[in-house]
Amino acid sequence: MYYIVLLILRESFIFMLNGDILKQIAFYGKGGIGKSTTVCNLAAALSKSGKKVIVVGCDPKHDCTSNLRSGEDIPTVLDVLREKGIDKLGIETIIRENLLKKEDIIYEGFNGIYCVEAGGPKPGYGCAGRGVIVVIDLLKKMNVFEDLDVDVVLYDVLGDVVCGGFAMPLRMGLADQIYVVTSSDYMALYAANNICSGISQFVKRGGSTLGGIIYNVRGSMDAFDIVSEFANQLNANIIGKVPNSPIINEAEIDGQTAIEYAPEEEISKIYMELAESIYQNNTGTMPNPLENAQIMQIGKMIKERIKKQKITE
Template sequence: MIKIAVYGKGGIGKSTTISNLSVALAKKGLKVMQIGCDPKADSTTNLHNGIEINTVLDLVREKKDDFTLEDMVVEGDNGILCVEAGGPTPGMGCAGRGIITALEKLEQKGAYETYKPDVVFYDVLGDVVCGGFSMPMRAGYADKIFIITSGEYMAIHAAANIATAIDNFKNRGYASLGGVILNKRNVKDEEEKVNEFIENIDSKLVGTLNRDEIVIQAEEMKKTVLEAFPDSDMAKEYECLAQSVLEACGYKTCEKEVSKC
């Protein structure tokens, strides 16, 4: 099992990217779990036709500890296991607490032993990397962290903060940086800006996703690109990125090998 945390500025396309990666890997026979670590609780929406699922924090508020693993984990497209941490009542409590609670409850109720996923994705809001938001980086959770950015100033600024946090935590045995994913917004000198950032943090470019209106069309259908437009060029980009992410993690897929790109 490989556990992967994906960070990046809010609105940079983390959930869209991760959901498509989840489908790409599931279609190749891997058992995938996707854990949404954002108070908006919308990470896995396109994996079950836009239907909202119970968040872990909602379950805790309503039932204390009197709920089952099956209440927390909902099966989405292609058998992907979907979990949403949730957040506090607006204006009350700490958003990061939802992440801590969700990850603790998954462990307490034996999620990893029961479902035995090959790949676990943590979809983490990356504007803040402290408290609960840093938990997926901690030892025992993610093995590798990937940062999604565009060439926009604020996206790179957030990515730099995330990279700094990863570097500061490295002596604690936390997850290491696996690389950077460029989700293009077609801004001026975008590739040059992102490559300069990558060089500054001594990392590597894992993959590039081109800007394509087909992504928005799929989301309007409440689906991933791989489900809505499986033969599109964009679907191929997600499939190639999925392979690159696995390779960056040193994952040996054996008979479940994702085709080379």
């Protein structure tokens, strides 16, 4: 029964809107790697190019969309549903009796971008992945993507978790593609490899393919060659590189994306180009995750690079 439900959900998310296929893209990566920053900037870039965009935050911290709304949080889907009595009534009754409106859970951000935050259970209760499952099911039942006539859905998924509800976008092929955000930090690459291991398993069952790696430079070390070697071994493409720019931090302090804060700066142009590359990319791969010895070798390469950098400083 569970797999039948997944198949029904999957098929129901294949839409044709005004002759165009709705594009759904999920982003994964180690916590703190700059994934939400990347997603918000890509959303801003896509909206500036004329696309109608919705960002679905899939992190219980519910802060994925804050840079699209001047740093302001929005009510989460799970919190709103609890207020509407989901525990007693269930989603079907809430929708049938019109107890929930789209504006209760969907808020507009920069340049008309729609923002949704899944949220999580009460602290100490239940699985945080439940929020992802509930919000996707709810958006489907309420015909949100059709009614809003969106072109692109961006899922910002919690850290490197690829189990339970957090794996839903890739497990059931919901997203057209998965992109993994990583830096040249060893733990970030280790997490990226774990995510790709999950992708490779789900692809065999009809899950989403890997669209590519987004190299997000963090700190003072830029080791593109190491990340490139990792990607080659992984059977993945580096779809783009985001350099470390002070503009990004300045913008976030004001609760903005770089594109809103400084649209003429080079970093904003890079995000615009990356967004277009992702939107136009219709190919994906089944990753070949590295074995432990291989990922350890990547770690040694990083260690040597750090040593050399310290010597030259």
